[in-house]
Amino acid sequence: MSFALRKLEDIELGSWSFVPVGLPSTSTVSEHASGFSEKNCGPEAFDPPQREITASARGLVQDLTKSSKIKLSFCIPTLNRGSMIGKTLESVVSQATDEVEIVVVDGGSSDNTREVVSTFQQDFPSLRYVCSNPQNLGTKSAPSGAGFDRDCCLAVELARGEYCWLFTDDDLLKPGAIQKVLVAARDQYELIVVNAEVRSADLSRTLEAARIRLTADHIYPPTEWQRLFADTADYMSFVGGVVIKRQLWNARQQKPYIGTGFIHVGVVFQSPLHGDALVIAEPLIEIRYGDALYMRTSRYFEIWMFTWPNLIWSLPHFSDSSKLRVCHKEPWRNKRTLLQFRAKGAFSPQEYDGWLEKRLDSQWDRLAARLIAGFPGSVLNFLAILRYFLSGRMPAEYLVDLVKSPFYFARAFRGLRSSSAVRGLARRLSPSGDTSR
Secondary structure (H helix, E strand, O other): OOOHHHHOOOOOOOOOOOOEEOOOOOOOHHHHOOOOOOOOOOHHHOOOOHHHHHHHHHHHHHHHHHOOOOOEEEEEEEOOOOOOHHHHHHHHHOOOOOOEEEEEEEOOOOOOHHHHHHHHHOOOOOEEEEEOOHHHOOOOOOOOHHHHHHHHHHHHHHOOOOEEEEOOOOOEEOOOHHHHHHHHHOOOOOEEEEEEEEEEOOOOOEEEOOOOOOOOOEEEOHHHHHHHHHHHOOHHHOHHHEEEEHHHHHHOOOHHHOOOOOHHHHHHHOOOOOOOEEEEEEEEEEEEEOOOOOOOOHHHHHHHHHHHHHHHHHOOOOOHHHHHOOOOOOHHHOHHHHHHHHHOOOOOHHHHHHHHOOOOOOHHHHHHHHHHHHOOHHHHHHHHHHHHHHHOOOOHHHHHHHHOOOOOHHHHHHHHOOOHHHHHHHHHHOOOOOOOO
16 A cells, blocks of 8 residues: 555645755855844745745755765655654764755744754754745645645755655654665665655554565666566655655656655656666665544545546556556546545545546446445444454555544444453554554
């Protein structure tokens, strides 16, 4: 199951104005854009014309890049992750060298994200914090794919490293990860895909030991373009495993993929690479699974039924058989898939009315989908969990989705949960032992 869109903790950007904060003190953007400092990261910090300031700042970054010794730039879009981004930054800073920088692009957080980031700038001056949409700071904004995509582009544009590691704002690097990637970068791969393990949201349990099933690092020459896509595209729905040459990113089209929430996939796979790609088999990332802001909302249905399949099947240069290894072209036509989404709490009459009613061809298909959308979710949830344990072959992430569903069957028996038997079953099903969720 692809799950990267859980990383879209972002907002729609109205413009690309920003306040760079925390550049190395030898030459900072805030020194060149008069009136801006770390303290000025809100609407009051801006005076027109904003676009002139943006252009000036970007020109400065380009000048700095020419003389920079930075090899690897961590590009981290974020939104309202003050409770988690500190652990992420700690996992990076603790192993960073003078060849590493971090660029955090904030889409307008209303929590303490800026304050958390600033605590790391004191000890790691190569950390920059950028407000991409300051007019939304302090307001509650809904996540969107467009905001995430634009923040990714902005982070790469401001980066100075030869390579950009598109990282997430809530996951962790394992010790030694940076050194391994820096060593690999010496061989000038155009793309480096870093494997990851999947853990519960509180990191207490391993749900999947390795997302990419390789026993050793694998180099994909340009002649293995189809195989690279088939082997990695599903995993690359998770943005945090992508390390790409900044020059390659800048040379490719980005605008067509703004709004998908998967701009990195569009940039990488829009046309064949001219050089080799490397997949690092050892999991160097710990993914928190199940903490996405968009899960258990209508966006979950939209993303995995339409946005992701539409992107994959729009990519040229790949055979249908390769694309089928990533996802089906129209998964929403599959009734079993609809049943699974209903059990997860991600399919209801609202999704049927908005997405399926006018797309389904026959009266029978419409009736079946409508019945599934209105079927008692707790019943389907119980049956899906039972199927999980009986099959013994389904990924643990699937169980997490079912336990976190608003239809989680144990909640239907609140009056019985005082019994030790029911409490024990609920604890067994809950990934972290918390039966209250």
